Amino acid sequence: MPIFDFVCTSCQHSFETLVRGSTVPTCPACNSTTLEKQLALPAIKTSGTQAKALHAAKQRDKNQGAERMHAQRQYELSHDD
Numbered sequence: 001m002p003i004f005d006f007v008c009t010s011c012q013h014s015f016e017t018l019v020r021g022s023t024v025p026t027c028p029a030c031n032s033t034t035l036e037k038q039l040a041l042p043a044i045k046t047s048g049t050q051a052k053a054l055h056a057a058k059q060r061d062k063n064q065g066a067e068r069m070h071a072q073r074q075y076e077l078s079h080d081d
Helices: 047-078
Strands: 003-008 014-018 035-037
Touching: none
Parallel strands: none
Antiparallel strands: 003 014, 003 035
16 A cells, blocks of 8 residues: 655654555645655564564563453352352
8 A cells, every 4th residue: 555654844744554556645734735755765674673573562461361360260159059
């Protein structure tokens, strides 16, 4: 998808928009067409960032598991059968 970041030179509003073909984008704040296209850098995945993401996911899963176990225990304590 051709999504680009722009800054309006009239009102300094920054936004992103979908631009197809020869359509001229306009500022959603002031409808100006005097825009400056911004450089958007792609996300880079290295072994370091991948390891951090994996660690964060494992920690999140661990916390969610502990919360589920606590909720299950509370349920069992409040429902004597």
